[in-house]
Amino acid sequence: MTDPFGLWPNASGIVRKMRIAQVAPLYESCPPQLYGGTERVVSYLTEQLVRQGHEVTLFASGDSKTKATLQAPCARALRLDTQCRDPLPYHFIALHRLAQSADEFDIIHFHTDYLHFPLFVRHWGKTLTTLHGRLDLPDLPPMLREFAMMPLVSISNAQRMPVPWANWYGTVYHGLPSNLYAGGCGDGGYLAYIGRICPEKRPDWAIEIARRAGMPLTIAAKVDEVDRTYHETRIKPLLEDPRVDFVGEIGDSEKGAFLGDAAALLFPIDWPEPFGLALIEAMANGTPVIAFRRGSVPEIVEHGVTGLIVDSVDEAVAAVPLARTLDRVAIRRRFEERFSVGRMARDYLALYDAVLRRGTTGAVMSSSAGARRGVNGDRSLGRSHGS
Amino acid sequence: MTDPFGLWPNASGIVRKMRIAQVAPLYESCPPQLYGGTERVVSYLTEQLVRQGHEVTLFASGDSKTKATLQAPCARALRLDTQCRDPLPYHFIALHRLAQSADEFDIIHFHTDYLHFPLFVRHWGKTLTTLHGRLDLPDLPPMLREFAMMPLVSISNAQRMPVPWANWYGTVYHGLPSNLYAGGCGDGGYLAYIGRICPEKRPDWAIEIARRAGMPLTIAAKVDEVDRTYHETRIKPLLEDPRVDFVGEIGDSEKGAFLGDAAALLFPIDWPEPFGLALIEAMANGTPVIAFRRGSVPEIVEHGVTGLIVDSVDEAVAAVPLARTLDRVAIRRRFEERFSVGRMARDYLALYDAVLRRGTTGAVMSSSAGARRGVNGDRSLGRSHGS
Numbered sequence: 103m104t105d106p107f108g109l110w111p112n113a114s115g116i117v118r119k120m121r122i123a124q125v126a127p128l129y130e131s132c133p134p135q136l137y138g139g140t141e142r143v144v145s146y147l148t149e150q151l152v153r154q155g156h157e158v159t160l161f162a163s164g165d166s167k168t169k170a171t172l173q174a175p176c177a178r179a180l181r182l183d184t185q186c187r188d189p190l191p192y193h194f195i196a197l198h199r200l201a202q203s204a205d206e207f208d209i210i211h212f213h214t215d216y217l218h219f220p221l222f223v224r225h226w227g228k229t230l231t232t233l234h235g236r237l238d239l240p241d242l243p244p245m246l247r248e249f250a251m252m253p254l255v256s257i258s259n260a261q262r263m264p265v266p267w268a269n270w271y272g273t274v275y276h277g278l279p280s281n282l283y284a285g286g287c288g289d290g291g292y293l294a295y296i297g298r299i300c301p302e303k304r305p306d307w308a309i310e311i312a313r314r315a316g317m318p319l320t321i322a323a324k325v326d327e328v329d330r331t332y333h334e335t336r337i338k339p340l341l342e343d344p345r346v347d348f349v350g351e352i353g354d355s356e357k358g359a360f361l362g363d364a365a366a367l368l369f370p371i372d373w374p375e376p377f378g379l380a381l382i383e384a385m386a387n388g389t390p391v392i393a394f395r396r397g398s399v400p401e402i403v404e405h406g407v408t409g410l411i412v413d414s415v416d417e418a419v420a421a422v423p424l425a426r427t428l429d430r431v432a433i434r435r436r437f438e439e440r441f442s443v444g445r446m447a448r449d450y451l452a453l454y455d456a457v458l459r460r461g462t463t464g465a466v467m468s469s470s471a472g473a474r475r476g477v478n479g480d481r482s483l484g485r486s487h488g489s
Numbered sequence: 490m491t492d493p494f495g496l497w498p499n500a501s502g503i504v505r506k507m508r509i510a511q512v513a514p515l516y517e518s519c520p521p522q523l524y525g526g527t528e529r530v531v532s533y534l535t536e537q538l539v540r541q542g543h544e545v546t547l548f549a550s551g552d553s554k555t556k557a558t559l560q561a562p563c564a565r566a567l568r569l570d571t572q573c574r575d576p577l578p579y580h581f582i583a584l585h586r587l588a589q590s591a592d593e594f595d596i597i598h599f600h601t602d603y604l605h606f607p608l609f610v611r612h613w614g615k616t617l618t619t620l621h622g623r624l625d626l627p628d629l630p631p632m633l634r635e636f637a638m639m640p641l642v643s644i645s646n647a648q649r650m651p652v653p654w655a656n657w658y659g660t661v662y663h664g665l666p667s668n669l670y671a672g673g674c675g676d677g678g679y680l681a682y683i684g685r686i687c688p689e690k691r692p693d694w695a696i697e698i699a700r701r702a703g704m705p706l707t708i709a710a711k712v713d714e715v716d717r718t719y720h721e722t723r724i725k726p727l728l729e730d731p732r733v734d735f736v737g738e739i740g741d742s743e744k745g746a747f748l749g750d751a752a753a754l755l756f757p758i759d760w761p762e763p764f765g766l767a768l769i770e771a772m773a774n775g776t777p778v779i780a781f782r783r784g785s786v787p788e789i790v791e792h793g794v795t796g797l798i799v800d801s802v803d804e805a806v807a808a809v810p811l812a813r814t815l816d817r818v819a820i821r822r823r824f825e826e827r828f829s830v831g832r833m834a835r836d837y838l839a840l841y842d843a844v845l846r847r848g849t850t851g852a853v854m855s856s857s858a859g860a861r862r863g864v865n866g867d868r869s870l871g872r873s874h875g876s
Contacts, residue, residue: 175631191603191632198607198635216578220585220608244562245578248585 120454123200123210124148124170125161125218128192131179132166136351137298137324138181139379140234141166143276143446144213150279150447159207161196173199193217204228209454216242219249226251227461230271230453233257236376238264253457255450258398261376272453275402276377277446278386278437282354285388285434286362292318292347293422294364294389296357296380299337300329302373307415309340311368311392314415315422317345319368322360324351362387366409366425369393370418378402381409385437388430392421402441408433507841510587510597511535511557512548512605515579518566519553523738524685524711525568526766527621530663530833531600537666537834546594548583560586580604591615596841603629606636613638614848617658617840620644623763625651640844642837645785648763659840662789663764664833665773665824669741672775672821673749679705679734680809681751681776683744683767686724687716689760694802696727698755698779701802702809704732706755709747711738749774753796753812756780757805765789768796772824775817779808789828795820 124147130138133145144160145168151158152169160166164174175195180186197218204210204225212218212231222229232255246254246268256262256273293315295308305321312319321341325333341348352360361367367384374397381402384391391409393399403409409428410421439445511534517525520532531547532555538545539556547553551561562582567573584605591597591612599605599618609616619642633641633655643649643660680702682695692708699706708728712720728735739747748754754771761784768789771778778796780786790796796815797808826832 185627187626188628191628194603194607195631195635198610201607216581220581220588223585239574240572241575241578244582248582 119155119157120451121157121159121206121208122151122454123159123161123207124151125196125200125210125212125214126163126166127214128163128176128189128196129179129181130163132160132162132168133354134179135182136353139377140213141179142379143234146277146279146443147211147447147450150443154447161200175199190217197221201225209458211450211454216245216249219245219252223249223251226253228458229253230255230450230457232274233261234376236374237261238374253453253460255453257377258401260374260398260401263374271456272449274446274449274453275441276379276382277441277443278382279443280386280438283358283362283383283386285386285430286358286364288363288365288389288426288430290363290365292320292364294361294367294384295319295321295323296352296361296367296383297323298329299323299325299333301332301336302371304370304372305337306340307370307372307418308368309337309343309346310415311370311418311422313343313345314419317365317422318347319345320347320349320360320364322349322352322357357383358387361389364389366422367391367393368418369399370415371396371399373397375399382437382441385409385433385441388434390425390428390430390433392418392425394418404436408436506542506544507838508544508546508593508595509538509841510546510548510594511538512583512587512597512599512601513550513553514601515550515563515576515583516566516568517550519547519549519555520741521566522569523740526764527600528566529766530621533664533666533830534598534834534837537830541834548587562586577604584608588612596845598837598841603632603636606632606639610636610638613640615845616640617642617837617844619661620648621763623761624648625761640840640847642840644764645788647761647785647788650761658843659836661833661836661840662828663766663769664828664830665769666830667773667825670745670749670770670773672773672817673745673751675750675752675776675813675817677750677752679707679751681748681754681771682706682708682710683739683748683754683770684710685716686710686712686720688719688723689758691757691759692724693727694757694759694805695755696724696730696733697802698757698805698809700730700732701806704752704809705734706732707734707736707747707751709736709739709744744770745774748776751776753809754778754780755805756786757802758783758786760784762786769824769828772796772820772828775821777812777815777817777820779805779812781805791823795823 124144126132126141126144130141132141134141148158148160148168148170158170159173160168160170161173163179164177165179166172176192180189201221210229213234230253243265246265250269253271254269255271259273293312295305297303299305309319361384367389369378369391371394377398381391385408391403393403393409393411395411395413399411403411405411410425412418412421511531513519513528513531517528519528521528535545535547535555535557545557546560547555547557548560550566551564552566553559563579567576588608597616600621617640630652633652637656640658641656642658646660680699682692684690686692696706748771754776756765756778758781764785768778772795778790780790780796780798782798782800787798790798792798797812799805799808
């Protein structure tokens, strides 16, 4: 295989250094202090690429911690900045500065939804955009059609369902640093729920499942302003059950013990979640998951190995004793094989290569050509690393 | 005076044709079907420039009505489109298409806040941006500093107060087609309130003023979703007064009779409104205004000629009989002299000229140069047309 860009280890095992820009959203720092999926993944990927010797510039909020060169258009993460009412200006400032210095990078990797599309149209051949959010939004298809030249990455194959015709270059599943968590023993005697209190993640179902399975439940979750009423009226009354413990939002340092000591993670989602980061965080701690068959769940969870995939609260209740029989060492091993940050970085480097080959050898791709290339014609890297 | 761009009438009174892009927001059509200030002004300006023989392309929603060439990224105005949840993609599509065809225009006039700044940095020397909104927002100054090369227009001098150091090229007051309204007789026997029900426009004060002045009040206003609770709890109880008539949102065809028959327009604002379009709509009907001394009011209203400027509800009550003594013919005449669409178009053409001279003769202006030029050094066209 030819390797014009020197992305692959040569005979001496040396990978040629690339100049890479990673562009994170500014809502959370990289990594986030507490909750925050996208910025967390960008941070893991950035530090891994630095470790591999690449020259990486991270566009992120000023309170980010990184070994890459940090370019910050704002001092603090915007979610925690009470002065900030409109996040768009800071994103525009970051994108403008990047556009002015685009020549200094071999590849520019965006994690900023579609915000950068208009500004980077003429640079499409050296960009890759990971879409981190749900894609079943009515206003997204016109955007993806208009900017059909922009190379896209999905974080699960399920995520693509609403727009299978978009310009997909591959699926790359998220990964975590292998040393972030050690395997836990799962002997805390409780079930775990982690993340956010909101209707689509069904904390009420988690409480019902734990109660009917006869086990305590510990909930580590934030409550966004938009979900305040839901929390007050629907969830808070359920927290009076003495076997339910609500500990609020927790950070990385507490997460290992919280997940590692849990008998299982409950993931009773009621929406097509594009990638459940909590699932692989549990696996990294050797903890089995009991997850509803929605969105990316069947791609992430190996039924009977790393967890149990269920279709109802009844099935979830029945799954609790089964989950506790799963081999925690095997779960941790599957995490290392499938969801390490090393695997994620390799997948992305391969896609950087694919973009650069197409961007420099082909003519500027027309919108219609982009729209014609469907989901079946691309390279679903994530899937090939699956099982 | 040299005239390299041929913007001024030559000896035969002929103005050389310019290729002008007008870029409207997409929330309302141009003109709006009902309420909507910015798109209304863009529409008036566009049609006037077409009438003067310029080659105008209007970027606006597909349900706009114009004699210019219409470029529409969406079929309908977004505020009335229940399918639309995120307005940004459609604005991005419009700006992208415009950027691709920027060479086809001599001048590009934006009315889209700061949305176009990153994409048109390299075209700054052929752009003009009218900022239509309030400027005392905490996230705006970083944006105006980063994009200090973009030529800006204010719609009143008062509007600039929070950012006097920005790259102002002038103030241009809004204007209306002179034939839109005829002078009314003001013999309806009622006071008028028009616009939006919201705390900062103080419809409650309008009701109090009318009650204490012993006159009926007619309210023609929309209620936005965000103001629903305010309307239900604070205003609706006041509407039980039989002398207060709430007629909801009205269109252009009804507005003439509504304002023309009114004894006076009450404008008891409690915020620094950048330009009160209703004030000049009233003047166009010969109707005096009673307006609070906030924001642009002292620039628009000539105290004792076109209305009365007051500082309190007490003063407003006392002003009602005085307002009825003002000469309605003189009010209409001052409207024609100061707030016609012809005057607005002349002001803007002069600023297009100023931009083109600086954009082509000067080097690319540095950000610091832009930031140094303050409010006193520019050409405040609006003021010179004032009195």
